[in-house]
Amino acid sequence: MSPVQLRGVTLGEGRTKVIVPVTASTSEELVAQTTTLAGVKPDIIEWRVDFLDAAPSPSAVLEAAARIRTAARDRPVLFTFRSHHENGNKPITPDEYHDLNIAAITSGLVDAVDVEHRFERSVGDAIIAAAKNAGVPVIGSFHDFTATPPVEELVRHLVEIQERGCAVAKAAVMPQNMGDVLQLMEATWTMTSQHPSTPVLTISMGGLGLITRLSPRVTGSCATFAMVDRPSAPGQIPVEELRPILELLDAHLT
Helix, strand or coil, rough: CCEEEEECCECCCCCEEEEEEEECCCCCHHHHHHHHHHHCCCEEEEEEEHHHHCCCCHHHHHHHHHHHHHCCCCCEEEEEEECCHHHCCCCCCCHHHHHHHHHHHHCCCCCCCEEEECCCCCHHHHHHHHHHHCCEEEEEEEEECCCCCCHHHHHHHHHHHHHCCCCCEEECCCCCCCCHHHHHHHHHHHHHHHCCCCCEEEEEECCCCCHHHHHHHHHCCCCEEECCCCCCCCCCCCCHHHHHHHHHHHHCCC
């Protein structure tokens, strides 16, 4: 496996990393949320840019990016514009998605970018190529907010994300029953044991999928998401409730 370095944080090596999103609509709120998060000390801050009122204007977003970079201190910032197609907060055209992500990559203000695997292929490939050229890791992501695909399909999507050159392969799916949760966990274990070229990050969402947020080390998922203030996806729990559980499991699974 090729671990991924984001400032002082290494994905794919050591303990489970905690990612906490910020979902501010204004630059002022963004600074306040990020300053609060820096005190909580998550491993990575995910900036959900699709919640920002001024997005997807690259110039306005980069102004906000400079402010979140300062407020985050030494915490890595993951830049994510989640599209409407994958339950994001606002629509974005392919050209806007391309220009916004390229602007973030070349700005030097973010430490990684999220690229949706099912977004228009040529646009995603261009962003991935630009990120690789700039030395910015890409988290390739696949989301299904209605169902959990079969294990074979989940593995196929994650392998495709690896083959596109993404540094981390991510899948977040919605379970209808505990069998679906186990399918996601089996797909994760298959990836980490049979396709270990990159770290994987997987989540089964909602209350049913909570166990996958609490025990990523069991199947090999490199990180998990928690919240401060409000969640960015169904099933996220407060970071202060998550940390003791992760520490307990990490202590026994090392």
